[in-house]
Amino acid sequence: MSALSTEHRGRLLDIAREVRFEQGARILDEGGVPDRFWIVRTGLVTLDLRVPGRRAAVVDSLSHGELVGWSWLFPPSGWQLGAEAMTPVRALEFDAARARRLCEADPWLGREVAMWVGSVLAHRLRAARTRLPAMYAPH
Numbered sequence: 001m002s003a004l005s006t007e008h009r010g011r012l013l014d015i016a017r018e019v020r021f022e023q024g025a026r027i028l029d030e031g032g033v034p035d036r037f038w039i040v041r042t043g044l045v046t047l048d049l050r051v052p053g054r055r056a057a058v059v060d061s062l063s064h065g066e067l068v069g070w071s072w073l074f075p076p077s078g079w080q081l082g083a084e085a086m087t088p089v090r091a092l093e094f095d096a097a098r099a100r101r102l103c104e105a106d107p108w109l110g111r112e113v114a115m116w117v118g119s120v121l122a123h124r125l126r127a128a129r130t131r132l133p134a135m136y137a138p139h
Contacts, residue, residue: 001039002065003116008109011102016092021085028069031078035096037069043089048082049128056082059128070117070124072096081124 001009019038021027027038030050040062047068048056059081062068068091071079075096103110 001067001116003119004112008106008112011106011109012094012099012113013092015098015102016094019091019093021089021091023085023088025085025089027083027085027089028079028081030080030082034069034071034075034077034079036093037067037072037096037099038091038093040064040066040068041090041092043091044086045089046084046086047124048084050082057131059131060124061086067117067120070121073100073114073117075100 001012004012016039018041021043027045028034030048042064045062045066045068046058047060047062048058051057062083068083069079071077073096099113103113
């Protein structure tokens with residue numbers, strides 16, 4: 001969220017609530033309904049991708065200040081990745097519909113959020129492209 005202006009960050013934080021996830025808790029599952037998103041306050045979250053015939057592949061790990069879930073910005077899609085708490089996690093949780101309404105009502109906020117989420121998405125794609133070939137390449 002540090003990519004957002006102070007004003008816009010504050011407007012989003014006004015709709016946040018603090019949540020906790022125990023170690024091992026599934027935060028979201030690939031294909032699920034993207035009705036919320038989170039910013040990690042403390043702890044470690046891994047992102048995973050289902051691989052047919054194998055267990056899910058971890059494609060990234062997130063910690064303090066990082067966004068968990070970007071699919072909420074692009075309805076009506078489902079989650080593109082899964083996420084699991086690898087340690088106890090404290091996070092800020094945001095209602096996706098409410099956040100989208102804020103973005104629609106204020107085009108400058110919407111632009112900043114779209115740029116922020118887009119940069120996160122680009123980073124996640126690079127991370128997945130780096131990790132997956134290394135994990136599944138012939139040895």
